Amino acid sequence: MDILVILQAGVASGTVLLFATLGEILSERSGVMNLGVEGMMLVGAMSAYSIAVHLGNPWLGLVVAMLFAGIISQIHAFITITLHADQVVSGLALTFVGTGLSLVLGEGLNKAGTVALLPTLSIPLLEHIPVIGDIFFKNHSIMVYIGYLFIPLTWYFINKTRPGMHLKAVGEFPAAADSQGIKVYRLRYLYVFIGGMLAGLAGGTISLAISPGWFSELTTGGQGWIAVGLVIFAQWNPIRAAAGSYIFGALRRLVLDIQGPTMLLGFANPFFYNPYLGFFLQMIPYAFTIVVLVIGSQEAMRKRIGAPAALGEPYVRGERGK
Amino acid sequence: MVDGNPLEAAETVVKMRGIVKQFPGVVANDHVDFTLYRGEIHALLGENGAGKSTLMNVLAGIYRQEHGHVYIHDREVHFSSPRDAIMAGIGMVHQHFMLVPSLTVTENILLGLDEPRFVMNLDRYDQAIAALSEQYGLRVDPKAKVWQLSVGEQQRVELLKMLYRGAEILILDEPTAVLAPVEIDELFLTLRSMVANGKSIIFISHKLNEVLAISDRLTVLRRGQVTADGIPLQGITRRDLARLMVGREVIFEFEKQAHATGDDVLCVENIWSKNDKGLDALKGVSFSIKAGEIVGIAAVAGNGQSELAEVVTGLRRSSKGTVRILGEDFTNSPVRRGIQFGVGHIPEDRTHVGTAPNLDVTDNVIMKNYAREPIGHGMVVDMGAAHSFAKDLRALYDIVVPNIDTPVRLLSGGNLQRLILARELSGNPPFLVAVQPTRGLDVGAIEGVQRLLLKQREEGAAILLISEELDELLRLSDRLFVFYEGEIMGEITNVHTNDDELVEQIGLMMTGTRMDELHLETEGASHHD
Numbered sequence: 001m002d003i004l005v006i007l008q009a010g011v012a013s014g015t016v017l018l019f020a021t022l023g024e025i026l027s028e029r030s031g032v033m034n035l036g037v038e039g040m041m042l043v044g045a046m047s048a049y050s051i052a053v054h055l056g057n058p059w060l061g062l063v064v065a066m067l068f069a070g071i072i073s074q075i076h077a078f079i080t081i082t083l084h085a086d087q088v089v090s091g092l093a094l095t096f097v098g099t100g101l102s103l104v105l106g107e108g109l110n111k112a113g114t115v116a117l118l119p120t121l122s123i124p125l126l127e128h129i130p131v132i133g134d135i136f137f138k139n140h141s142i143m144v145y146i147g148y149l150f151i152p153l154t155w156y157f158i159n160k161t162r163p164g165m166h167l168k169a170v171g172e173f174p175a176a177a178d179s180q181g182i183k184v185y186r187l188r189y190l191y192v193f194i195g196g197m198l199a200g201l202a203g204g205t206i207s208l209a210i211s212p213g214w215f216s217e218l219t220t221g222g223q224g225w226i227a228v229g230l231v232i233f234a235q236w237n238p239i240r241a242a243a244g245s246y247i248f249g250a251l252r253r254l255v256l257d258i259q260g261p262t263m264l265l266g267f268a269n270p271f272f273y274n275p276y277l278g279f280f281l282q283m284i285p286y287a288f289t290i291v292v293l294v295i296g297s298q299e300a301m302r303k304r305i306g307a308p309a310a311l312g313e314p315y316v317r318g319e320r321g322k
Numbered sequence: 323m324v325d326g327n328p329l330e331a332a333e334t335v336v337k338m339r340g341i342v343k344q345f346p347g348v349v350a351n352d353h354v355d356f357t358l359y360r361g362e363i364h365a366l367l368g369e370n371g372a373g374k375s376t377l378m379n380v381l382a383g384i385y386r387q388e389h390g391h392v393y394i395h396d397r398e399v400h401f402s403s404p405r406d407a408i409m410a411g412i413g414m415v416h417q418h419f420m421l422v423p424s425l426t427v428t429e430n431i432l433l434g435l436d437e438p439r440f441v442m443n444l445d446r447y448d449q450a451i452a453a454l455s456e457q458y459g460l461r462v463d464p465k466a467k468v469w470q471l472s473v474g475e476q477q478r479v480e481l482l483k484m485l486y487r488g489a490e491i492l493i494l495d496e497p498t499a500v501l502a503p504v505e506i507d508e509l510f511l512t513l514r515s516m517v518a519n520g521k522s523i524i525f526i527s528h529k530l531n532e533v534l535a536i537s538d539r540l541t542v543l544r545r546g547q548v549t550a551d552g553i554p555l556q557g558i559t560r561r562d563l564a565r566l567m568v569g570r571e572v573i574f575e576f577e578k579q580a581h582a583t584g585d586d587v588l589c590v591e592n593i594w595s596k597n598d599k600g601l602d603a604l605k606g607v608s609f610s611i612k613a614g615e616i617v618g619i620a621a622v623a624g625n626g627q628s629e630l631a632e633v634v635t636g637l638r639r640s641s642k643g644t645v646r647i648l649g650e651d652f653t654n655s656p657v658r659r660g661i662q663f664g665v666g667h668i669p670e671d672r673t674h675v676g677t678a679p680n681l682d683v684t685d686n687v688i689m690k691n692y693a694r695e696p697i698g699h700g701m702v703v704d705m706g707a708a709h710s711f712a713k714d715l716r717a718l719y720d721i722v723v724p725n726i727d728t729p730v731r732l733l734s735g736g737n738l739q740r741l742i743l744a745r746e747l748s749g750n751p752p753f754l755v756a757v758q759p760t761r762g763l764d765v766g767a768i769e770g771v772q773r774l775l776l777k778q779r780e781e782g783a784a785i786l787l788i789s790e791e792l793d794e795l796l797r798l799s800d801r802l803f804v805f806y807e808g809e810i811m812g813e814i815t816n817v818h819t820n821d822d823e824l825v826e827q828i829g830l831m832m833t834g835t836r837m838d839e840l841h842l843e844t845e846g847a848s849h850h851d
């Protein structure tokens with residue numbers, strides 16, 4: 001059990017959470033909560049892997065993953081934006097749809113044999129920085145580096161650009177945006193689509209880079225749900241989302257690695273391939289999600305920069321009493 | 323219909339003809355005509371629900387009319403979105419501000435514009451906004467976030483937003499409803515300067531005084547129809563306006579019958595209580611109300627009067643002191659006990675405290691007596707009895723609603739208040755707390771609410787009336803207490819309207835002068851006479 005290895009693996013597996021969380025942040029900033037992240041990730045993981053298996057091109061696999069997940073996200077968009085239905089229920093349903101679709105279409109993929117994966121590389125110069133270089137810039141999948149780029153770009157987009165301002169307006173006060181001629185519905189559809197594409201990208205990142213392969217619903221193993229929790233922990237802020245994603249990634253890896261050594265801190269390791277405690281350990285990241293949700297929401301209340309004000313509320317033009 | 327033709331040579335900027343707009347169960351606009359000339363302030367007057375806002379929402383591209391035509395500068399237009407209306411130079415300042423609280427002033431003003439294209443160079447735009455606000459005397463900090471601004475400042479942001487878009491026609495939907503008197507004067511100055519710059523303004527209001535003070539011409543709507551089409555204001559009186567608006571004579575003064583009062587119903591002794599921030603909002607308040615008496619509380623908002631209403635209804639804990647109702651100790655009792663006592667409460671916030679917006683009329687009116695016969699039998703609510711109860715109240719209190727299954731969020735302010743009154747008064751409560759019972763209502767509705775309160779008084783209810791309308795307090799109360807920072811500044815036992823000296827005294831007490839100090843001051847003043 002090497003702390004550097006855990007942190008490095010944490011950054012790698014955190015990249016998956018990062019993409020999914022950023023996607024959900026964009027969707028929720030527009031006022032649409034999409035609990036279908038897990039389903040969309042599975043669809044992404046399956047289709048990316050499937051394309052890589054059949055056509056041999058992992059990049060094409062990623063593109064198809066994003067499009068496919070983006071397209072099924074539009075089911076949720078239609079139900080919640082146009083039909084004004086409850087976002088929680090529709091999102092849960094989307095998870096079931098995505099899971100089912102990916103299981104059916106992914107049947108047999110696990111026996112596909114060798115597959116071209118996304119490249120792994122180190123960043124020249126940066127990789128030689130002690131500790132930091134080892135953790136962040138050495139022997140990572142290219143997706144990890146793409147993830148780094150997404151963090152400032154998303155932040156800049158939301159906070160410093162005109163479309164970002166419109167996004168915030170639509171999620172905070174759609175009637176105000178509407179009164180200034182901003183197409184509320186169109187923007188919400190768009191950001192749900194982008195959220196879906198990023199969830200698909202997260203899925204493809206798992207199956208083609210971080211833990212390659214297709215293992216049915218165990219491929220994502222509930223990471224979509226963790227991403228939903230991380231959005232609240234992040235207070236809808238991409239920078240905080242990155243921190244949360246990497247911490248969570250490291251935690252997941254720690255839980256795996258802690259079961260390896262026979263001795264831990266000079267004592268007999270109680271977790272050493274203990275099946276009962278093993279399940280307990282696997283539970284910890286999810287329990288931590290709950291803790292984070294509680295803390296995150298309290299802090300948000302204190303700081304008054306919490307959820308987008310119109311999150312979860314369908315927008316109906318001109319309705320009284322809103 | 324009164325026809326007006328005052329500004330013969332004036333240029334017509336807006337012409338609306340035969341506008342019809344329906345909502346489920348209501349014809350909001352029934353063949354409405356409207357004409358606006360360049361450089362005028364045109365008042366659009368009408369009661370709540372008369373269709374003023376609907377008509378203007380059609381003009382601003384928010385609603386689309388079912389029939390009728392809209393002409394801007396004599397060219398017919400078909401707005402399919404607010405954006406089209408903005409492009410045509412029409413800017414609407416809504417009653418509820420259309421500002422995003424988490425964005426800055428500048429960001430809100432830039433919202434929806436084509437400039438800047440992508441990257442927001444906010445500093446540059448901050449300067450442009452500052453220059454514009456200078457030009458029209460609309461002071462506001464461009465970098466401030468909207469949630470940090472006062473209501474008056476937010477309104478200035480709305481006006482700036484329209485001016486920045488080059489709006490030539492400004493629609494102001496009840497702009498004064500949220501403003502303090504000083505801010506209203508400032509707004510009127512701004513409006514005059516805009517008109518002087520060639521803008522045309524539509525001023526929606528139901529406040530007769532303001533209409534008389536600011537506008538050049540007016541159009542009156544009643545129940546979706548025009549009762550006065552662009553008449554000039556010369557020679558028009560308040561009474562004429564009220565008649566056009568309500569369709570009958572409104573009696574501005576009504577005699578309060580003197581009558582005998584009974585025993586103490588509410589008795590508050592040395593009450594202390596904290597506000598939501600944890601600071602003392604009430605500091606040792608003592609008074610009592612007898613049966614058949616209306617006791618008014620006059621104070622500037624935020625001086626403990628809201629907390630008092632909550633303490634005596636059980637919604638807020640008192641940290642010290644006692645509350646007795648009908649002789650029984652009610653200090654820090656649960657609200658349910660108050661309901662069992664028959665305490666009626668007309669809360670300040672009628673949409674969120676007074677009603678459950680998404681529930682229908684029936685559910686809202688049975689909220690207090692659902693557990694009691696004949697509506698409740700043990701665990702079961704008899705919906706048949708509940709519906710007939712709701713139907714009776716709808717008829718008795720004249721609640722205008724298509725049917726009793728309508729969610730109450732669709733009701734207009736006046737109807738919603740009548741619904742709350744119906745619920746609170748139907749059991750003839752011995753003690754009633756009324757907080758701002760007529761705020762935001764139009765003349766007709768105000769009169770109705772005040773009559774209902776006086777009727778309760780005659781039937782022997784003790785009423786605690788909290789209002790920011792001094793006029794209303796003077797008209798209804800038997801006695802008045804003036805609050806300042808949670809303390810009673812003085813009690814006025816001889817209440818009557820049209821007494822300038824009394825109003826001045828109350829004004830001084832509302833700003834922190836105690837009554838005993840006041841006597842010294844007024845005596846000093848009278849020597850000069």
